[in-house]
Amino acid sequence: MVGHAFMGAAHSQAWRTAGRFFDLPLAPDMAVLCGRDAATTRAAADRLGWRDVETDWKQLLTRDDVQLVDVCAPGDVHAEIAVAALEAGKHVLCEKPLANTVEEARAMVAAAERAQASGVRSMVGFNYRRVPAVTLARRLVEQGRIGEVRHVRATYLQDWIVDPQAPLVWRLQAERAGSGALGDIGAHVVDLAQYVTGDRLTGVCGLTETFVRERPLPSGQGRGPVTVDDAALFLGRFASGAVASFEATRFATGRKNQIRLEVNGSAGSVAFDFEQMNELQFLDGGDDPEVAGFRRILVTEPVHPYAGAWWPPGHGLGYEHTFTHEIVDLVRDVAAGTDPVPSFADGLGVQLVLDAVARSAEAGSQWKEIDR
């Protein structure tokens, strides 16, 4: 695994835990953790459960005890590492967003397709797909239980930089992060929307805003310009004809990590709110009007996705379990020789949307078609 910050900790917990609750056809061996500084990385490896460490990710590709590279490093190095790993015959799990630019993403998809021919697998880490309630939403849509999709409404609201004195960390710098709320959290809701509907956005228009344009440098000395968006809002159309609204922001005071998705179809609706992540709201348009209403499904029953492997009904899961489910599915696909989802192509699909939004915002909210 490359990287040992927030995402590294989440993935490590998933690698450690997957086989404890799910029957896996392969036993993951947490071989090597890779980071820049040897001492820090060694300490992280001990804490996170990795046997060995490297300080140059290229070394991973030469090691026989590494069959899969899990890329948790920042977005600007995703492409380089992932492409090299795939070419070295290593399976790759790459955190989202797939890359900072469409060009990089296209190169990664090309590499993934070449690697696939020789049985090497790749996956991009949109973990929220694997909240059981979200997976169930997808299942219901796929079964036709909400009919033809007409509306998608998706928001991802945070508030961690409302304070204008919050420092200018790397996530607020375009050269490192690519974009701001758009790529960091907007990517998740775009993926969720495309995943749950099973459809693709064909065009968007949007706007972005940076409310606080200058912030103290992390060093404490001086101030610098914020070069990414604080918030991004956009509208879109799906291939099916459905219309959609999206918002991603870091300025929704009081909203910590609120992901909401609602899909209205001709025969029903589903609605999800990550603040109640163990629940799915489902409206069955066919119910007797006297007793029709959104059902609050506690997605903790044995019949529900992933839930049976954990605890009895009503004993909920948390954020981290989404990563465990990701690892379970990935390991099963690797063993079975099947292609995991979301694929790099799915990641590119998200990237194309984000890129169109950014271009629209720059062009005064002009409509931008999304070519694939």
Place this chain on the structure above:
Amino acid sequence: MVGHAFMGAAHSQAWRTAGRFFDLPLAPDMAVLCGRDAATTRAAADRLGWRDVETDWKQLLTRDDVQLVDVCAPGDVHAEIAVAALEAGKHVLCEKPLANTVEEARAMVAAAERAQASGVRSMVGFNYRRVPAVTLARRLVEQGRIGEVRHVRATYLQDWIVDPQAPLVWRLQAERAGSGALGDIGAHVVDLAQYVTGDRLTGVCGLTETFVRERPLPSGQGRGPVTVDDAALFLGRFASGAVASFEATRFATGRKNQIRLEVNGSAGSVAFDFEQMNELQFLDGGDDPEVAGFRRILVTEPVHPYAGAWWPPGHGLGYEHTFTHEIVDLVRDVAAGTDPVPSFADGLGVQLVLDAVARSAEAGSQWKEIDR
């Protein structure tokens, strides 16, 4: 109508409004308002829409333009007025609780039964039965949609005397109010429980508590003892074998008028919360487990009780509409020559439960059977 305080205002609004939205077989004529002080009563009559005033309720019984007496005076005069009115051949609507004692309540029931023989009708004002969501709950239970009832859970929480400096108003004095939270608001949840289940409590045990035992007199001079309960908690058994838990309190800090009722049956459940009075939660035990969950029914559809007479779906009603529905049903029954519900006997049924709770509390929470 006798009385023109809080309940008088609510009933007046209902009398004024019923015929505006519902087709009534009779046109109510708001003839006379009765109060103690002539000037105050005249002013109230003007504001509330009554044509004439009286200062002695006995005068109402002699007037030909009075066919129905609506008793909104305090509980200690209910029996006297209601019995006299029935004997004078006037239909009677009497606010809850039916009376302050079981003896009075029994006398009222006897009077109601005698009057019924000559076509004179009587009704007790448990208005919360006529929240559309509550009426729907009853309908679903009656249809067998939750099966055999096992559990009832009912609470009525207020907080208006948490402040120990709140004055010693008449509602805190046993000689005028009979009891405290128990009779004032506990009566409502006992009625709701018996109404929705269609069943009768056969025994209870309970406790009461007075947290603040002395309060400033309303005059501002000196202090006096609180002689009623601040809170009452009790358990009960229904004839069907169901078990129940009740709580009524004026000390639930932050809860203003929170009435909750949940009924679990062998085949489903219903749950109601007056803070979301336009909603009923319904769990259909027969639903496919994958999509089973409590349904939040917005009880504003034309198929729902009372709702069709008002506004389009989703345009909710408020507290006062419960009284309008009460008047509508009462007027229709009077016109049709049928007996309205809740009857005085239903009111006595509640009174017997409250009495048993009070006796249990006095006897160290001993179990008390409820004889009828």
Place this chain on the structure above:
Amino acid sequence: MVGHAFMGAAHSQAWRTAGRFFDLPLAPDMAVLCGRDAATTRAAADRLGWRDVETDWKQLLTRDDVQLVDVCAPGDVHAEIAVAALEAGKHVLCEKPLANTVEEARAMVAAAERAQASGVRSMVGFNYRRVPAVTLARRLVEQGRIGEVRHVRATYLQDWIVDPQAPLVWRLQAERAGSGALGDIGAHVVDLAQYVTGDRLTGVCGLTETFVRERPLPSGQGRGPVTVDDAALFLGRFASGAVASFEATRFATGRKNQIRLEVNGSAGSVAFDFEQMNELQFLDGGDDPEVAGFRRILVTEPVHPYAGAWWPPGHGLGYEHTFTHEIVDLVRDVAAGTDPVPSFADGLGVQLVLDAVARSAEAGSQWKEIDR
């Protein structure tokens, strides 16, 4: 009053009720109801409480017993009636939307300004402003309790024409209704957003969609084209720099009349949902982080807008009360010689936004500035 359908019934209830609960400086006299058909109108007048009837609205302007004209007719006749009434020296309450076109709305504003000089008042009926929770939200924003506004998120979701067999009523025909969801319900959320923020939208981009393009004629014979939008989605910018997202649709399966508004500021947030119309969510950014969180304020306390005139705390209001509050404020302004809000200019302000959205949608979602 002109018109006696849904809005006519709502306004009549408000006219009948306002003086029963609020101290009014003038006693409204419900003089004349105007409708096309004499018999139908007479029946409606009896049911709704109007003394006299007319079948030509122009007659109202000549009558001495009419000082105020309440326009509840469809939008295409608003301008003609309102302008004539103002010129005849009658105060005017006009239902929303102010008019079907910006031109008509401008003419109405001009008439209102001329009339104002001679003490004649005008008001447009955006009733949702007078939900106590919404008025409280405005008050909190005005007091600076959420700081500088950054985000507005507003949706109005209905589902009454999801069924493709629902007939082609006049609301689905452009020549009569002007637009579809956009003008009918989008108007409300635009007004709410501008009202609560105290700010004006300066530009928008949007899209509209008609999912079911042909429907059975109401006659039952044949089918005709739907010429209005089923749904409208748009983004906007406020003068203050805040960004906003709006959606109005009649195709959100399971959502009956769900109006949601959230405003995030630099120091707090407010959120409202009409399905819980007696509540306001408020986040005070200054709270101690250990106990910070959205507060569910039950807007039924005496300190809250309008609430003190009604029932004790926790006894909620319904949809119709918004109209009563509207009438109360209007009557008070007329008596005091002050200008009611929302004014015709406010109504025009909404119309300009809707017009810009429609133009944007026609121009492939191009950004449209809003000139005033």
Place this chain on the structure above:
Amino acid sequence: MVGHAFMGAAHSQAWRTAGRFFDLPLAPDMAVLCGRDAATTRAAADRLGWRDVETDWKQLLTRDDVQLVDVCAPGDVHAEIAVAALEAGKHVLCEKPLANTVEEARAMVAAAERAQASGVRSMVGFNYRRVPAVTLARRLVEQGRIGEVRHVRATYLQDWIVDPQAPLVWRLQAERAGSGALGDIGAHVVDLAQYVTGDRLTGVCGLTETFVRERPLPSGQGRGPVTVDDAALFLGRFASGAVASFEATRFATGRKNQIRLEVNGSAGSVAFDFEQMNELQFLDGGDDPEVAGFRRILVTEPVHPYAGAWWPPGHGLGYEHTFTHEIVDLVRDVAAGTDPVPSFADGLGVQLVLDAVARSAEAGSQWKEIDR
């Protein structure tokens, strides 16, 4: 660790995880798993992460690589194992309920007190205390933020045996399980109530019910009697004068694992619902009435109990994390030489309450004082 069923899996995950997210002064070594059948236990040990296995728990006491015994076996063997372990100088973590009888519990407390003198620690596993929201509730009560406690309302609702064909498993047999819903889940809410208030129940009255009195044997052949309660309801009084209501049931159709606790005090209230386990509702009675209301605190901030060790704000935890927190606190106490809570005495405190409820139920709901 003794036992490897549901609780064994939960504890194992906690032992594996505690040191990954929290700084522990000692590194737990998962030495030996003990179960009855060698093969099954070996398989479980591999899955759950234990190095070695034993089939006789007495062997654990003789091993030098065992310093702590974690008792996850059924309640009827708790006393024997725990007492022997403590006498052998092993620290003990014992699952709840502490024992099936008060006598056993007293013996365990005596053993714990003797062991404490020589530095041996003991803890009982009421894991729900360590839901961060519950720990925060305790903190707020302790700080006096809700003032003097007046009301406690606690329910634990499940529905797993509503179906009368559900088999007669050991949990439905008195000789093995001691009691039914009362001891299994009622124990949790009694502990929560005593923990959050920091107070002790001094008396109770209650009733129990068994709705389905005969069930199919697990073998599929024949039927047998259910000898435990399906539901238990009881009222209680705390030493402080607060009054309380409790309910534990397995027959609340549609409620999977719903634990609710509300505490009302003279200056505020707290409310918790395990279905939203990452939230605490808090009412500050001192708030300005205009903006007072229950605050929905997302208990995921660094200032909140346990939360800082996990994920960023808004990224919630699940059921299993309560066990991890339990282990963290236990390990820290063992290292520091301090006594963990809840102690065996706390466990006995719960047992005394349950015993009093059972005695009350047998005696026709008679009030039972709780002697300590």
